[in-house]
Amino acid sequence: MPVAIVVGVQWGDEGKGKVVDFIAERSKLVVRFQGGNNAGHTVIVDGRKTALKLIPSGILHPDTRCLLASGVVLDPEGLLSELDGLAKLDIDVGPKRFGIAPEVILILPYHKAIDTERENRQSEGDCRIGTTGRGIGPAYEDAASRYGIRLADLYDTANLESLVRRNVRDKNVYLREVLGSKIQFDADELLQSLQTLGERLRPYLANVSLEVSRANESDEYVLFEGAQGCLLDISHGTYPFVTSSNTVAAYACVSAGLGPREVDMVIGICKAYSTRVGGGPFPTEDLSADGDRLREIGREFGTVTGRPRRCGWLDSMAVRRAVRLNGIDSLVVTKLDVLDTFPVIRIATGYKLDGRPLDDLPVTTTETEQIEVIYEELPGWQQDTSAVRSYEDLPKEAKSLLERIGVISGCTISGFSVGPDRSQTVITDERLLELQRSGRLP
Ligand code: GDP
Ligand code: IMO
Ligand code: MG
Numbered sequence: 001m002p003v004a005i006v007v008g009v010q011w012g013d014e015g016k017g018k019v020v021d022f023i024a025e026r027s028k029l030v031v032r033f034q035g036g037n038n039a040g041h042t043v044i045v046d047g048r049k050t051a052l053k054l055i056p057s058g059i060l061h062p063d064t065r066c067l068l069a070s071g072v073v074l075d076p077e078g079l080l081s082e083l084d085g086l087a088k089l090d091i092d093v094g095p096k097r098f099g100i101a102p103e104v105i106l107i108l109p110y111h112k113a114i115d116t117e118r119e120n121r122q123s124e125g126d127c128r129i130g131t132t133g134r135g136i137g138p139a140y141e142d143a144a145s146r147y148g149i150r151l152a153d154l155y156d157t158a159n160l161e162s163l164v165r166r167n168v169r170d171k172n173v174y175l176r177e178v179l180g181s182k183i184q185f186d187a188d189e190l191l192q193s194l195q196t197l198g199e200r201l202r203p204y205l206a207n208v209s210l211e212v213s214r215a216n217e218s219d220e221y222v223l224f225e226g227a228q229g230c231l232l233d234i235s236h237g238t239y240p241f242v243t244s245s246n247t248v249a250a251y252a253c254v255s256a257g258l259g260p261r262e263v264d265m266v267i268g269i270c271k272a273y274s275t276r277v278g279g280g281p282f283p284t285e286d287l288s289a290d291g292d293r294l295r296e297i298g299r300e301f302g303t304v305t306g307r308p309r310r311c312g313w314l315d316s317m318a319v320r321r322a323v324r325l326n327g328i329d330s331l332v333v334t335k336l337d338v339l340d341t342f343p344v345i346r347i348a349t350g351y352k353l354d355g356r357p358l359d360d361l362p363v364t365t366t367e368t369e370q371i372e373v374i375y376e377e378l379p380g381w382q383q384d385t386s387a388v389r390s391y392e393d394l395p396k397e398a399k400s401l402l403e404r405i406g407v408i409s410g411c412t413i414s415g416f417s418v419g420p421d422r423s424q425t426v427i428t429d430e431r432l433l434e435l436q437r438s439g440r441l442p
Contacts (some may be wrong), residue, residue, distance in 0.1 A: 003222045004265040005249040008229030009322035011276040014269040015334035015417060017041025020057040020225045022425045028220035029212060030058025030066050033255035034245040036073040036107055038132040039227035040303025045422045051303055054079050056225050059091060069208045070103035071255025073139040074151060076197040099206025102152035105143040110171035110185050111135030117179040129241055130278025132304050140244035154198030164191050209257030216262055224252040230322035238368060241280020249326040268328035270319055272336050275309040277302050281368035284348045285312040298338040313346040316408040321361055323411045330414035330429055333402055337418040342380040345401060349408055350374040385418045391428050
C-alpha cells in the first residue's frame, strides 16, 4: 500500500498538516504537490507548535524526506525563511531531508505586488477574492502563459537575464498602467537577489518524479500532502473564489509525474463543521452566535494572514462532492472536540434551488448564493472529549455523528481528532494504520 494522497474536502484548514504528521512516520517521502506559501499547516507535538507553509508536514519525522513537486509555486524568500525558522527549532532541514523539483515556477516580488494591488482595486466591488496576497494567482498565470521563471532557470544565467528583463518590463507596465500602482521593480536588483537565492537553493534540487517512482518500486511509502481544499480547486471549486491550482488528488500524479494507476489510497480530511477564509459563497455559513462560538472554540483564525475564518456547519453536499472528485477511500474527521459544548449539532443534508432539490453544488456564484440549505439536527454530547483516545471511549452522540457523516458522505470514517496535538488523533481504519509504524499508536 505504498502511495497515499491526503486532501482537504472543504475550503482548507481542515487539519491536513496534523493528519499528515500523524501518518507520515513510516513514509519514505512526503510530497507537496500544489499551491505555495498560501497554505498554513499547524502541527503540535507534545505541546510544541510548528507552523508550516510550504515544507511538507512530514518534516518532524527524522527518517522522512520531504519534497516539493513540479506543480508547486515557490517563493524563494518565503521558503528560505521557513527553512531558517525550522533550523532554529533544531529540525534538520538539510538537503538530505528536503528537496525541490527544478521545474517549480518561482513566485517573484512582482507577483506579490500584482496580487495585492489587484485585491485593493477589486475591493471597490463585490468580486474581491480575499487572497492570501502571496502572489499565487499571478505566478500560476505566468506558468500557463509560459512567462514563468522556473527554479532551474536560476542556473541558466544567460537565459535568466533576458527572462527577468522581459518580465520586469511587462509587469511594471501592467502595475502602472492597468492597476494604477506606484510599485515598480528593477531588473538588475532582481537579478542580483535571484543569484544569491539560487545559490542557497541549489543543494535542494531534486528529481522528484524519479525519487517518487523509485520509492514506489521499492515498496516504500510515499505520502502526498494536499494544500487548500476541494472547494478551492480552480476547476471544481466555487470559481472564481478559489485558489489558482488544482487541489484534487489527481493533481498529485500530474505534479509528481506519476501514473494514476500507482495511487493506492486517497484520504480526505474533513472538519466536523465548515470554515472558509476570504470571499465567495458558503452555503452553511452561520452568522449567528453559534458561528462566533465555533470560531472562538475552534480558534479559527488564519495561520498565514491571521484573518478570522468564516464558520458554519458541516455540508454533506460539499463533502460528497469532494469524495467523488478525489476518489476518496476514507475520511478523517477533525476538531470533534470543538463541538463538545453544543447542545445541538447541525449538518446540511441537501440543497434546494427554486424549490427543487439539487444533486450537486450549482456552478455559478449567483445560484450558489440562492440555494436553500436543508439541515438535520443531531443531539450534542456536552462533555469534554479532548482526552478520548479510542472510538469506543467517545460519547454515544459523538459516535452517532461520525456514523452519520459516514452515511451521508458515502464514505468510510478512518479516524477522528479531539485536539490539535499529535496525541489527540485517533486512527481506526486498518489500512490507514498500516501507514503508521506499529507501536506508535495512542
Ligand atoms: P490545514 O491547513 O488543513 O493543515 O489546517 P490548519 O493547520 O491550517 O488549521 C487547523 C487548525 O486546527 C490548526 O490550528 C490545528 O492546530 C487545529 N487542529 C487540528 N486538529 C484539531 C482538533 O482535532 N481539535 C482542535 N481543537 N484543533 C485542531
Ligand atoms: P491550507 O493549505 C484556507 C484561500 C484564500 C482565498 C483563496 C485564494 O492551509 O488549507 P490565494 O492566496 O490562494 O490566491 O487565495 O483561497 N486560501 C486558503 N484558505 N486554507 C488555505 O490553505 C488556503 N490557501 C488559500 O483565503 O480565499
Ligand atoms: Mg491551513
